[in-house]
Amino acid sequence: MGKKGVLLVNLGTPDSPSTADVRTYLNEFLMDPRVIDVNPVLRTLLVRGIIVPFRAPKSAKLYREIWSETTGSPLMHYSILQHEALKQRLGDEYMVELAMRYQNPTIESALNRLKDALVDEIQVIALFPQYASASTGSVYDKVMELILQWPTKPNISFVNSFHDNELMIATFAENGRKYNPESFDHVLFSFHGLPQRQLIKADHTHKHCLKVNDCCQTLTDTNKFCYSAQSHHTAKLIAEKLNIPKEKYTICFQSRLGNDPWVQPYTSEIVAKLAGEGKKSLLVFCPAFVADCLETVYEVTTEYGDEFKALGGDRVQLVESLNDSPTWIDALEKMVRENHI
Ligand SMILES: C=CC1=C(C)c2cc3[nH]c(cc4nc(cc5[nH]c(cc1n2)c(C)c5CCC(=O)O)C(CCC(=O)O)=C4C)c(C)c3C=C
Numbered sequence: 001m002g003k004k005g006v007l008l009v010n011l012g013t014p015d016s017p018s019t020a021d022v023r024t025y026l027n028e029f030l031m032d033p034r035v036i037d038v039n040p041v042l043r044t045l046l047v048r049g050i051i052v053p054f055r056a057p058k059s060a061k062l063y064r065e066i067w068s069e070t071t072g073s074p075l076m077h078y079s080i081l082q083h084e085a086l087k088q089r090l091g092d093e094y095m096v097e098l099a100m101r102y103q104n105p106t107i108e109s110a111l112n113r114l115k116d117a118l119v120d121e122i123q124v125i126a127l128f129p130q131y132a133s134a135s136t137g138s139v140y141d142k143v144m145e146l147i148l149q150w151p152t153k154p155n156i157s158f159v160n161s162f163h164d165n166e167l168m169i170a171t172f173a174e175n176g177r178k179y180n181p182e183s184f185d186h187v188l189f190s191f192h193g194l195p196q197r198q199l200i201k202a203d204h205t206h207k208h209c210l211k212v213n214d215c216c217q218t219l220t221d222t223n224k225f226c227y228s229a230q231s232h233h234t235a236k237l238i239a240e241k242l243n244i245p246k247e248k249y250t251i252c253f254q255s256r257l258g259n260d261p262w263v264q265p266y267t268s269e270i271v272a273k274l275a276g277e278g279k280k281s282l283l284v285f286c287p288a289f290v291a292d293c294l295e296t297v298y299e300v301t302t303e304y305g306d307e308f309k310a311l312g313g314d315r316v317q318l319v320e321s322l323n324d325s326p327t328w329i330d331a332l333e334k335m336v337r338e339n340h341i
């Protein structure tokens with residue numbers, strides 16, 4: 001019998017914080033039709049002509065702020081630690097590969113290693129707790145595009161989402177408990193944002209997302225694949241585990257790009273509102289990310305931290321992501337061994 005293959009895929013990060021490498025990364029990322037989901041001509045004009053030329057130097061500056069001389073990008077650093085820890089846990093029966101949807105290590109190289117080892121099966125785990133077409137959907141596309149050309153295909157399975165995975169929820173709760181959530185004036189659950197257009201598109205019933213009041217705030221059978229509904233569900237489960245009362249927390253969405261409406265409320269508006277109400281301290285969970293990255297380390301701690309302080313607040317405390325916490329590695333191990341979430 002051959003080994004069982006596991007492919008862990010996260011989003012990806014530039015090879016270095018140089019403007020040239022950030023430009024290459026942003027071009028690959030934003031030219032993905034699932035990310036900037038407009039017609040190809042408009043996408044090329046927008047991405048190559050406007051967004052990337054303006055954004056690359058600015059983003060490179062931010063990446064330089066979070067880049068470690070020894071370990072590089074936090075996203076890559078924690079992904080490598082997760083990969084190493086999972087390999088240790090699973091032992092010889094499994095072959096575990098790490099890939100990034102954009103840049104390196106590529107999905108192609110990782111799949112080729114699994115193919116060359118003649119694995120019996122491949123379990124693909126896109127490392128995004130909540131399903132979005134722009135993240136998990138895109139990983140499915142890339143894997144299927146590459147495997148399409150293989151003469152022999154092993155059993156393949158995908159993990160669509162793990163927004164309610166008990167051990168993942170427990171890890172975020174454990175990490176948050178260390179900061180004593182009741183000692184903060186308010187708690188935020190800040191998820192990566194998405195254009196509203198993509199939520200509407202993902203609702204193939206055409207009846208639900210952004211069509212009925214509070215449509216995406218409760219997870220039901222009708223909206224079970226909705227990114228916003230899954231995000232609300234994840235936040236509620238973490239809040240319940242920590243006994244944080246409803247009035248003490250807000251679910252919000254960060255990292256908006258461009259002028260189209262994104263999923264609301266926006267984190268920066270909530271930060272401003274809370275400062276206006278006289279709140280002084282905020283504890284922030286970012287449960288759309290399994291590893292700390294630019295969006296947590298820089299955007300939450302520095303950007304929202306500075307905004308909050310400028311408006312009269314004192315402190316924004318980020319709860320670290322799942323990173324290489326043993327409970328999170330337990331979650332990954334269980335997902336793989338049970339071959340379901
Ligand atoms: C949680 C999953 C993610 C979804 C969904 C997602 C959608 C999405 N993102 C952009 C634009 C950018 N995102 C950027 C960084 C970034 N995004 C995610 C995850 C999701 N994105 C992560 C983990 C990171 C951090 C990567 C790192 O190296 O640390 C960036 C680059 C940084 C910047 O310039 O701000 C952009 C741009 C869009 C347009 C989108 C959905 C349509």
Ligand SMILES: [Fe+2]
Pocket residue numbers: 192255
């Ligand atoms: Fe993003």
Ligand SMILES: [Fe+2]
Pocket residue numbers: 199203208209210215216223226227228229
């Ligand atoms: Fe929805």
